[in-house]
Amino acid sequence: MKDKIFGVLQRVGRSFMLPIAILPVAGLLLGLGSSFTNTTTIETYGLQWLLGDKTILHALLVIMNAVGSAIFDNLPLIFAVGVAIGMAKKEKEVSALSAVIAYFVMNVSINAMLKISGKILADGSIAKDVLDGTITSVCGIQSLQMGVFGGIIVGLGVAALHNRFYKIELPNALSFFGGTRFVPIISTVAYLFVGILMYFIWPTVQNGIYALGGVVTGTGYFGTLLFGIIKRALIPFGLHHVFYMPFWQTAVGGTMEVAGHMVEGGQNIFFAQLADSANIAHFSADATRYFSGEFIFMIFGLPGAALAMYKCAKPEKKKQAGSLLLSATLACMFTGITEPLEFSFLFVAPALFAVQVVLAGSAYMIAHILNIAVGLTFSGGLLDFFLFGILQGNEKTSWLLVIPVGIVYFLLYYFIFSFLIKKFDFKTPGREDDDTETKLYTKADVNARKAAKDTKASDDKATVDELSQTISRGLGGKANISDVDCCATRLRITVIDPDKVNDALLKSTGASGVVHKGQGVQIIYGPRVTVIKSDLEDYLASVTEEHFEDDAAENNTADADEVKNENAASATDSKTEDSSTVSDKAQDAADTKEPTSTVIISSPMTGIAADLSTAPDEAFAGKMMGDGAVVTPEEGVVVAPEDGTVLFVFDTKHALGFTTDSGIGMIIHVGIDTVKLEGKGFDVQVEAGCHVNKGDVLMKLDLDYLKANAPSVTTPVICTELKDNQKIRLITDGPIKAGEPLYAVDTYEK
Numbered sequence: 001m002k003d004k005i006f007g008v009l010q011r012v013g014r015s016f017m018l019p020i021a022i023l024p025v026a027g028l029l030l031g032l033g034s035s036f037t038n039t040t041t042i043e044t045y046g047l048q049w050l051l052g053d054k055t056i057l058h059a060l061l062v063i064m065n066a067v068g069s070a071i072f073d074n075l076p077l078i079f080a081v082g083v084a085i086g087m088a089k090k091e092k093e094v095s096a097l098s099a100v101i102a103y104f105v106m107n108v109s110i111n112a113m114l115k116i117s118g119k120i121l122a123d124g125s126i127a128k129d130v131l132d133g134t135i136t137s138v139c140g141i142q143s144l145q146m147g148v149f150g151g152i153i154v155g156l157g158v159a160a161l162h163n164r165f166y167k168i169e170l171p172n173a174l175s176f177f178g179g180t181r182f183v184p185i186i187s188t189v190a191y192l193f194v195g196i197l198m199y200f201i202w203p204t205v206q207n208g209i210y211a212l213g214g215v216v217t218g219t220g221y222f223g224t225l226l227f228g229i230i231k232r233a234l235i236p237f238g239l240h241h242v243f244y245m246p247f248w249q250t251a252v253g254g255t256m257e258v259a260g261h262m263v264e265g266g267q268n269i270f271f272a273q274l275a276d277s278a279n280i281a282h283f284s285a286d287a288t289r290y291f292s293g294e295f296i297f298m299i300f301g302l303p304g305a306a307l308a309m310y311k312c313a314k315p316e317k318k319k320q321a322g323s324l325l326l327s328a329t330l331a332c333m334f335t336g337i338t339e340p341l342e343f344s345f346l347f348v349a350p351a352l353f354a355v356q357v358v359l360a361g362s363a364y365m366i367a368h369i370l371n372i373a374v375g376l377t378f379s380g381g382l383l384d385f386f387l388f389g390i391l392q393g394n395e396k397t398s399w400l401l402v403i404p405v406g407i408v409y410f411l412l413y414y415f416i417f418s419f420l421i422k423k424f425d426f427k428t429p430g431r432e433d434d435d436t437e438t439k440l441y442t443k444a445d446v447n448a449r450k451a452a453k454d455t456k457a458s459d460d461k462a463t464v465d466e467l468s469q470t471i472s473r474g475l476g477g478k479a480n481i482s483d484v485d486c487c488a489t490r491l492r493i494t495v496i497d498p499d500k501v502n503d504a505l506l507k508s509t510g511a512s513g514v515v516h517k518g519q520g521v522q523i524i525y526g527p528r529v530t531v532i533k534s535d536l537e538d539y540l541a542s543v544t545e546e547h548f549e550d551d552a553a554e555n556n557t558a559d560a561d562e563v564k565n566e567n568a569a570s571a572t573d574s575k576t577e578d579s580s581t582v583s584d585k586a587q588d589a590a591d592t593k594e595p596t597s598t599v600i601i602s603s604p605m606t607g608i609a610a611d612l613s614t615a616p617d618e619a620f621a622g623k624m625m626g627d628g629a630v631v632t633p634e635e636g637v638v639v640a641p642e643d644g645t646v647l648f649v650f651d652t653k654h655a656l657g658f659t660t661d662s663g664i665g666m667i668i669h670v671g672i673d674t675v676k677l678e679g680k681g682f683d684v685q686v687e688a689g690c691h692v693n694k695g696d697v698l699m700k701l702d703l704d705y706l707k708a709n710a711p712s713v714t715t716p717v718i719c720t721e722l723k724d725n726q727k728i729r730l731i732t733d734g735p736i737k738a739g740e741p742l743y744a745v746d747t748y749e750k
Contacts, residue, residue: 030271088163095159110195114199119135145262147251221369227361300407467532468539480497597746601641601745610629647659
């Protein structure tokens with residue numbers, strides 16, 4: 001249960017990263033727009049000629065300020081879409097559209113209830129007995145003030161509906177509305193009632209949130225210390241986004257009236273004040289208490305720890321350790337991304353991380369005590385410090401106090417880390433045993449991997465991304481990978497069997513560390529993780545075809561049968577068994593017994609049938625993807641071999657997955673190497689999730705084009721999920737018409 005909860009929280013946390021990712025851009029626009037339209041700033045530096053009223057730059061900066069404000073004003077809708085995309089397993093664009101629809105439906109329903117109850121009058125004004133701040137405008141709709149929580153409620157709910165219904169099958173008369181088309185329909189109906197329900201329960205929830213926010217703010221500086229400690233302690237688990245987001249974006253982090261509007265959440269309050277900075281004497285340190293302290297330990301403190309680790313490194317390893325620590329320190333100081341530095345000592349010396357947690361937590365409290373009010377968009381690096389501290393002026397932010405406090409923290413980190421490393425002989429970078437290489441991030445590694453990724457194969461096979469291949473092997477192969485995603489610094493994987501994960505292999509790819517929790521695996525790579533994630537997804541998609549043999553040859557961690565099983569799973573995105581092994585086992589049974597049951601699979605094409613071993617491709621002929629037969633088509637039509645369901649259609653349209661109503665999983669792969677045609681010559685008539693009857697047209701082919709552009713039009717028709725006691729028996733070897741028996745699947749007693 002704990003592992004399951006952790007897995008859900010991990011997915012929720014990473015789903016926050018998509019909407020959070022827009023905040024740096026919005027903050028940059030708002031920060032620049034606000035700073036350089038400030039009359040005091042312009043007059044102080046004598047820039048009236050460049051930035052004064054009626055200048056082109058002034059007009060542009062006003063627009064930038066308005067655009068930045070618009071993003072922060074509409075964060076609930078942005079979170080609704082972002083969370084729905086992050087939590088959806090497949091067809092993410094459908095969940096995004098459904099979330100937008102559901103968000104408007106929910107708020108319109110709430111608006112109708114407010115009008116029916118008399119809380120919103122006929123002229124659109126709010127009744128006098130309604131408390132200030134409880135009703136607000138949401139995209140032009142008067143609704144309850146739910147803030148980002150409203151968006152999260154929509155995002156999580158729509159994602160749950162999407163994952164449940166995006167493959168739904170409806171009766172034939174309504175089949176057009178099945179599958180992904182059903183998701184916005186059910187979301188609309190569901191959130192009509194959610195809106196009505198929210199009218200009754202949200203005021204109570206809101207009172208509870210206000211009370212919780214009062215507890216946090218009421219504990220004063222101790223509450224700030226506790227917040228900082230908890231946030232930093234959650235870093236190794238990747239749950240810090242789930243923890244801090246309510247303090248930044250909802251009433252849990254406090255409420256304040258700014259420019260006549262009630263604003264919720266520490267970050268929202270800061271940026272609302274920034275947009276109205278001409279009327280603000282000093283930004284609220286109570287609002288920025290949740291992030292101002294980060295500048296102290298990210299710009300000053302952790303670099304002190306890095307210097308301590310470098311000084312404690314062995315002489316012969318100082319150069320390597322220095323290169324590693326310097327790059328991690330620069331990332332920490334300039335961008336506020338601390339994981340590369342923190343993970344350099346987290347796993348080898350957890351006691352040092354405990355010190356970091358306490359010191360970092362105290363930095364939040366010190367900033368609060370000193371009334372430091374420097375805002376941020378993402379993390380406490382120099383860029384945000386310049387935009388939202390220095391540019392805003394010391395009178396509004398007290399940013400100058402960060403420097404002396406930061407120097408003190410630099411010294412604290414340096415001396416405490418130096419003492420503990422030497423006292424307990426912690427194996428920090430550069431102090432590893434002599435037979436252990438100091439190797440995490442190096443320029444040569446990055447360049448080598450990039451070169452390997454960009455090198456084109458000389459034969460007909462696609463290039464293998466060696467880094468992604470190693471990551472896939474370290475995770476137990478594609479068959480063991482259930483979900484791939486990432487946040488700002490770590491690759492987040494959900495695996496089927498955690499015991500198959502090889503930490504040593506994963507760390508050899510340049511990872512700072514690997515974190516396990518149930519089926520969740522987090523591999524820490526730093527800021528380049530988005531590229532790694534994209535490459536890994538491309539690799540996992542590509543190995544469904546031409547890379548079967550290459551992947552099998554290099555995966556020394558699995559025996560031959562396991563490699564075949566993994567390759568078959570790559571083609572169907574589900575666990576399969578090696579058909580050649582299955583056939584051998586079934587043959588032993590067939591020698592002494594009659595089959596207990598037989599399922600006939602008909603030909604999906606008119607043409608010439610033959611044994612699968614005659615396929616002009618080693619992977620198919622070797623039954624690496626499953627057992628079956630081949631048909632060389634003479635007519636350009638592919639039909640359903642039996643009654644069943646289309647499981648998936650490849651993006652390149654050359655193949656599709658199919659399962660019969662009797663439970664036989666199949667792939668119909670039209671031609672050899674036809675993936676390279678990128679869909680040309682194929683006219684698919686069905687989509688994933690639809691049910692078809694035997695003889696229904698699945699796709700139409702331009703045979704002349706395929707014969708001219710593909711190595712072969714011979715089409716493998718294979719079963720991918722044979723059991724140990726099942727065997728393929730070819731029925732027709734020669735001319736065959738679509739719908740005639742092609743082969744039998746015989747089942748024997750175990």
